[in-house]
Amino acid sequence: MALGTPVGSFQWMKLQNKSNILNTIRLQGPVSRAEIASLTGLTPPTVTNIVAELLEAGLVIESELGESTGGRKPIMLRLNAEGFYVLGVYAGVSKVKAVSAGLDGTIRQRAVLPLPKEPSAENFLSLVKETLRQVIEKTEAKREKYLGIGVGMHGLVDTERGLSIFAPNLKLRNIPLKAELEAEFNLTVEVENDVRALALGESWFGQGQGLANFICINVATGLGAGIVLDHKLYEGSTFTAGEIGHTTIDIDGPQCTCGNHGCLEAMAAGPAIAERARKRIQQGDSSLLKAWTDGHLEGVTAKMVHEAAKEGDELAIGVLADTGRYLGIGIANLLNTLNPSRIILTGGVAQAGDFVLQPLKETVARRALETPARAVSIVTSEMGEDADAVGAFTLVLRRIFTPMGVNEL
Numbered sequence: 001m002a003l004g005t006p007v008g009s010f011q012w013m014k015l016q017n018k019s020n021i022l023n024t025i026r027l028q029g030p031v032s033r034a035e036i037a038s039l040t041g042l043t044p045p046t047v048t049n050i051v052a053e054l055l056e057a058g059l060v061i062e063s064e065l066g067e068s069t070g071g072r073k074p075i076m077l078r079l080n081a082e083g084f085y086v087l088g089v090y091a092g093v094s095k096v097k098a099v100s101a102g103l104d105g106t107i108r109q110r111a112v113l114p115l116p117k118e119p120s121a122e123n124f125l126s127l128v129k130e131t132l133r134q135v136i137e138k139t140e141a142k143r144e145k146y147l148g149i150g151v152g153m154h155g156l157v158d159t160e161r162g163l164s165i166f167a168p169n170l171k172l173r174n175i176p177l178k179a180e181l182e183a184e185f186n187l188t189v190e191v192e193n194d195v196r197a198l199a200l201g202e203s204w205f206g207q208g209q210g211l212a213n214f215i216c217i218n219v220a221t222g223l224g225a226g227i228v229l230d231h232k233l234y235e236g237s238t239f240t241a242g243e244i245g246h247t248t249i250d251i252d253g254p255q256c257t258c259g260n261h262g263c264l265e266a267m268a269a270g271p272a273i274a275e276r277a278r279k280r281i282q283q284g285d286s287s288l289l290k291a292w293t294d295g296h297l298e299g300v301t302a303k304m305v306h307e308a309a310k311e312g313d314e315l316a317i318g319v320l321a322d323t324g325r326y327l328g329i330g331i332a333n334l335l336n337t338l339n340p341s342r343i344i345l346t347g348g349v350a351q352a353g354d355f356v357l358q359p360l361k362e363t364v365a366r367r368a369l370e371t372p373a374r375a376v377s378i379v380t381s382e383m384g385e386d387a388d389a390v391g392a393f394t395l396v397l398r399r400i401f402t403p404m405g406v407n408e409l
């Protein structure tokens with residue numbers, strides 16, 4: 001399939017002035033050429049020349065006339081958000097989701113396909129491609145209107161090579177996502193760890209906007225964090241920064257998928273919640289969950305524990321409170337280490353609301369140092385169920401608008 005256009009290529013956008021002006025129009029539009037010059041510090045002729053290129057490419061359009069400051073009314077410029085598309089793919093544990101969106105981040109179309117348990121590498125790649133083909137077909141846009149594909153992939157990701165190094169829940173290694181998708185779709189592809197992509201999405205469209213230092217913590221089947229430091233997504237020296245799920249909370253705790261004991265993930269992620277509820281019922285504690293599963297306790301899920309808590313089930317409330325305390329210890333450690341101004345909780349467990357949040361906040365207040373604890377706000381994400389795919393296509397927006405890291409990430 002031959003897609004693509006030089007407009008979205010890194011070569012085209014790499015001139016810092018061009019991306020700087022384009023980003024100013026995105027953030028401030030409608031805006032006049034004179035205002036762009038004063039906001040960016042560039043000379044009016046430079047602005048005029050670059051704006052002409054952006055108009056020619058169709059990334060920017062002239063809109064209404066602005067207010068006059070004495071002379072002629074200036075022509076205002078705004079982003080042609082509907083003129084181009086970016087594609088975002090979220091490759092999770094049980095499904096692949098792809099969305100198309102305009103340059104302002106508004107989602108246009110979406111396609112979702114289920115993933116089989118432990119697929120082969122070929123099977124996995126062909127499902128990712130098929131999901132993308134479906135969303136492209138639904139979007140009904142000309143091929144040259146797509147500016148790139150961003151992929152959020154669980155597990156360890158080499159962002160330079162666009163390689164999924166290890167996807168533990170699919171048991172796959174060394175999947176060349178970037179190479180495969182670029183060959184198939186003829187578009188620039190960026191691949192990032194799914195939780196880091198979530199953090200990027202929060203920084204552009206969610207509760208991380210304008211923040212220099214924040215941490216997005218995803219608590220679902222797994223547990224990980226995307227760390228933004230000084231307006232940049234922090235990847236670490238070998239792309240594993242943010243693996244807070246595998247920091248030890250209890251040296252005698254249950255064994256984790258990584259082999260260690262008492263990891264935060266083994267104590268607080270979804271499967272751990274279900275397992276603790278099961279254990280307590282097996283030990284003789286009473287709970288609605290016993291009747292709900294007809295005594296087949298292997299059917300207990302974290303979601304059911306939340307449902308039972310809402311019905312006033314004391315065992316379920318206790319299990320979620322413990323989860324909040326474990327998360328609170330993990331977060332207190334992060335606050336003391338990195339001093340972020342916000343913690344954004346995402347994923348299923350974050351939806352358990354005050355059953356988890358209340359004990360979490362109490363634990364943070366007790367265990368973190370006073371200064372970083374006072375500086376932080378702990379919130380739950382408001383980006384909804386497509387946050388994962390939004391994070392993925394934000395990788396493309398970042399390349400187009402802020403390749404030099406200006407203004408935002």
Ligand SMILES: [Zn+2]
Nearest residue numbers: 246256258263
């Ligand atoms: Zn672990």
